Amino acid sequence: MERKNCWEDITTRAKEKEVDRFAKGYMEFLNNGKTERECVDQIVNRIEEAGYTELSKIGKKKLKAGDKVYATWMNKTLVMFQIGKKPLQEGLNILGAHIDSPRLDVKQNPLYEDNGIAYLDTHYYGGIKKYQWVTLPLAIHGVVVKKDGTTVELAIGEDEDDPVFFISDLLPHLGAEQMDKKAAKVIEGEALDLIVGNKPIILDKKAKETEEGKKAAKEAVKSGVLDILKNQYDIEEEDFISAELEIVPAGKAREAGFDRSMILGYGQDDRVCAYTSYEAMLEIGAVDRTACCILVDKEEIGSVGATGMQSKFFENTVAELMDACGCYSELAVRKCLANSYMLSSDVSAAFDPSYASAFEKKNAAILGKGIVFNKFTGARGKSGSNDANAEYIGIIRKVLDDAKVNFQTAELGKVDVGGGGTIAYILALYGMNVIDSGVAVLNMHAPWEATSKIDVYEAKRAYIAFLNGIK
Numbered sequence: 001m002e003r004k005n006c007w008e009d010i011t012t013r014a015k016e017k018e019v020d021r022f023a024k025g026y027m028e029f030l031n032n033g034k035t036e037r038e039c040v041d042q043i044v045n046r047i048e049e050a051g052y053t054e055l056s057k058i059g060k061k062k063l064k065a066g067d068k069v070y071a072t073w074m075n076k077t078l079v080m081f082q083i084g085k086k087p088l089q090e091g092l093n094i095l096g097a098h099i100d101s102p103r104l105d106v107k108q109n110p111l112y113e114d115n116g117i118a119y120l121d122t123h124y125y126g127g128i129k130k131y132q133w134v135t136l137p138l139a140i141h142g143v144v145v146k147k148d149g150t151t152v153e154l155a156i157g158e159d160e161d162d163p164v165f166f167i168s169d170l171l172p173h174l175g176a177e178q179m180d181k182k183a184a185k186v187i188e189g190e191a192l193d194l195i196v197g198n199k200p201i202i203l204d205k206k207a208k209e210t211e212e213g214k215k216a217a218k219e220a221v222k223s224g225v226l227d228i229l230k231n232q233y234d235i236e237e238e239d240f241i242s243a244e245l246e247i248v249p250a251g252k253a254r255e256a257g258f259d260r261s262m263i264l265g266y267g268q269d270d271r272v273c274a275y276t277s278y279e280a281m282l283e284i285g286a287v288d289r290t291a292c293c294i295l296v297d298k299e300e301i302g303s304v305g306a307t308g309m310q311s312k313f314f315e316n317t318v319a320e321l322m323d324a325c326g327c328y329s330e331l332a333v334r335k336c337l338a339n340s341y342m343l344s345s346d347v348s349a350a351f352d353p354s355y356a357s358a359f360e361k362k363n364a365a366i367l368g369k370g371i372v373f374n375k376f377t378g379a380r381g382k383s384g385s386n387d388a389n390a391e392y393i394g395i396i397r398k399v400l401d402d403a404k405v406n407f408q409t410a411e412l413g414k415v416d417v418g419g420g421g422t423i424a425y426i427l428a429l430y431g432m433n434v435i436d437s438g439v440a441v442l443n444m445h446a447p448w449e450a451t452s453k454i455d456v457y458e459a460k461r462a463y464i465a466f467l468n469g470i471k
């Protein structure tokens with residue numbers, strides 16, 4: 001049952017270069033996609049170059065085998081299809097992943113000043129260890145929608161010349177009481193306020209005497225920040241009401257280790273599975289069954305909302321696709337979904353030797369041993385888990401072995417230590433075969449997460465084998 005370390009297959013310099021080249025592309029994707037919107041923008045550009053057309057723009061044309069179409073929803077969720085030779089009623093081969101990641105979201109009334117420091121108040125998004133997010137350079141990404149309907153896009157803190165932002169922590173000299181607290185309480189959620197300024201607005205004599213000037217002088221540092229927001233970005237304080245601003249670690253993904261074998265970067269849960277999934281879609285040739293890739297938002301907060309997997313967006317798009325192929329009926333849509341096969345990809349917890357007691361080693365994902373399959377996730381007696389069918393896993397084993405793809409199987413930690421959910425159970429509601437799979441990640445949900453380059457590469461190979469191999 002011992003699984004092979006995938007680097008053993010990389011026996012030539014050319015193969016090693018290929019793994020590196022793929023990792024570089026992935027790191028670029030991480031650098032340019034720190035929010036779900038930025039990911040969708042990038043992916044649309046990439047797949048349009050590769051011949052994909054927006055489904056809503058095909059007009060009266062009937063789709064046929066080989067055609068490639070995509071649809072997006074609210075700029076945060078995307079689904080792409082490559083039409084196969086077989087009728088759609090026979091089902092799709094679906095890759096699914098999510099493109100939202102844990103972060104801090106700016107509140108609707110966020111800006112305040114306290115003792116000469118200006119702050120943006122936040123509410124964290126997804127499961128984080130709050131103490132990991134202090135004293136790091138942070139960036140602000142997102143959109144501000146103004147009342148006239150125009151949108152200001154922000155990404156501040158990524159260029160070398162950009163300012164960054166940060167959250168303070170108490171110095172150790174005064175931290176004795178804090179250090180006695182439980183880790184969950186060391187930094188409280190309401191204390192995750194972003195420091196954004198320290199300089200009072202400078203007003204000339206005349207300006208000081210106006211009503212506005214007098215008001216500005218009362219909270220001079222906050223006023224200074226508002227002045228910059230107005231002048232540089234054309235944003236007013238009330239515009240925060242209709243904004244989605246995400247606070248994320250500033251800086252680029254980096255190669256890690258003397259051997260450069262790993263990638264340290266923000267948002268790898270689950271952009272690592274998203275990148276490998278859509279890149280796999282671009283590498284397949286003609287397919288028998290229609291290939292599909294779903295990249296959704298809101299997984300980290302329960303797949304809710306119009307852009308989460310629980311939304312009818314996907315089902316509606318399949319109906320639209322079948323209509324465009326000339327085979328739509330209510331029954332045909334049901335059959336198509338029920339007959340589909342899916343790899344629900346999300347990151348898996350890599351076995352961490354420093355925290356070995358959280359894992360059961362025989363059934364843990366090992367960094368460098370290839371794509372991970374979780375028959376079940378869940379917690380406390382598999383509760384909430386998808387628990388894939390043995391028959392389906394049998395098919396997948398054969399497909400991967402035939403394509404010489406390295407894979408491993410794992411659980412999320414020891415029994416009763418914890419657990420977690422994915423989007424798998426939502427697609428399984430249609431009756432289709434679904435299994436959880438994905439790339440192993442060290443320090444998942446931390447500001448900087450780590451993956452192995454070879455696992456990233458092997459995931460893409462597995463996805464290609466799946467799309468081509470399930471007939």
Ligand code: MN
Pocket residue numbers: 098269270299346347
């Ligand atoms: Mn995830």
Ligand code: MN
Pocket residue numbers: 269300445
């Ligand atoms: Mn997650």
